[in-house]
Amino acid sequence: MGYRFSDLTDACQQDWRAYLEHDFVRALGAGRLDEDAFRHYLQQDYLFLVHFSRAYALAAYKSQTLAELRHAFEGLKTILDVELDLHVGYCREWGIGEDDLAALPEARATLAYTRYVLDTGCRGDLLDLHVALAPCLIGYGEIANWLNAQASTVRGAANPYDAWIAMYEGDAFQAAMHEERAWLDARLAEVTPERFARLTTIFRDATRLEIDFWQMGLDRAD
Ligand SMILES: Cc1ncc(CN)c(N)n1
Numbered sequence: 001m002g003y004r005f006s007d008l009t010d011a012c013q014q015d016w017r018a019y020l021e022h023d024f025v026r027a028l029g030a031g032r033l034d035e036d037a038f039r040h041y042l043q044q045d046y047l048f049l050v051h052f053s054r055a056y057a058l059a060a061y062k063s064q065t066l067a068e069l070r071h072a073f074e075g076l077k078t079i080l081d082v083e084l085d086l087h088v089g090y091c092r093e094w095g096i097g098e099d100d101l102a103a104l105p106e107a108r109a110t111l112a113y114t115r116y117v118l119d120t121g122c123r124g125d126l127l128d129l130h131v132a133l134a135p136c137l138i139g140y141g142e143i144a145n146w147l148n149a150q151a152s153t154v155r156g157a158a159n160p161y162d163a164w165i166a167m168y169e170g171d172a173f174q175a176a177m178h179e180e181r182a183w184l185d186a187r188l189a190e191v192t193p194e195r196f197a198r199l200t201t202i203f204r205d206a207t208r209l210e211i212d213f214w215q216m217g218l219d220r221a222d
Pocket of ligand 1: 140
């Protein structure tokens with residue numbers, strides 16, 4: 001007993017590193033990611049974030065205390081106020097309006113990941129749901145930090161994806177990531193080994209669905 005968030009990543013180290021250091025991430029950091037791949041990813045990510053907003057609303061519904069309710073609200077606000085603006089902004093530059101985004105067909109990787117998280121949240125309790133959400137919020141914060149530690153990462157005007165990195169390394173997103181980590185550390189400290197094993201399965205599944213999401217972008221898969 002006495003688990004922490006880092007025990008989840010330790011338990012799935014290979015999948016976790018494959019997610020954080022995926023070829024999509026490396027190419028984006030180096031500024032050499034194919035623009036079509038990024039556009040496909042970003043459009044699907046818009047749809048993804050709409051469903052993840054629903055998942056945070058589900059977390060609010062499953063909350064039993066005011067603190068849990070506020071925590072769910074902060075997660076929802078990070079998506080609506082921080083992340084989605086960037087997607088809408090990039091798409092506007094490409095001549096794609098919000099109505100076009102909302103009408104896009106969902107790729108299978110988007111469907112699989114978002115519905116997995118919603119289903120996990122519906123069937124389980126608040127901790128199951130937050131563990132399913134963790135690779136998303138904590139993973140992207142760690143990806144920005146990892147990119148900044150790589151010599152191959154190009155920053156500023158020389159990288160067309162600099163705004164993407166800047167958002168995930170920015171104070172608002174990093175603060176949300178640390179809050180989520182602290183919340184999970186406090187909850188995981190109290191779970192039994194049996195419960196931890198079940199939570200590890202959820203965390204691994206969600207991490208592998210993140211890997212599929214990057215690959216969907218690289219392959220422009222529908
Ligand atoms: C697929 C995916 N995973 C995570 C994040 C970060 N919230 C995102 N925008 N998209």
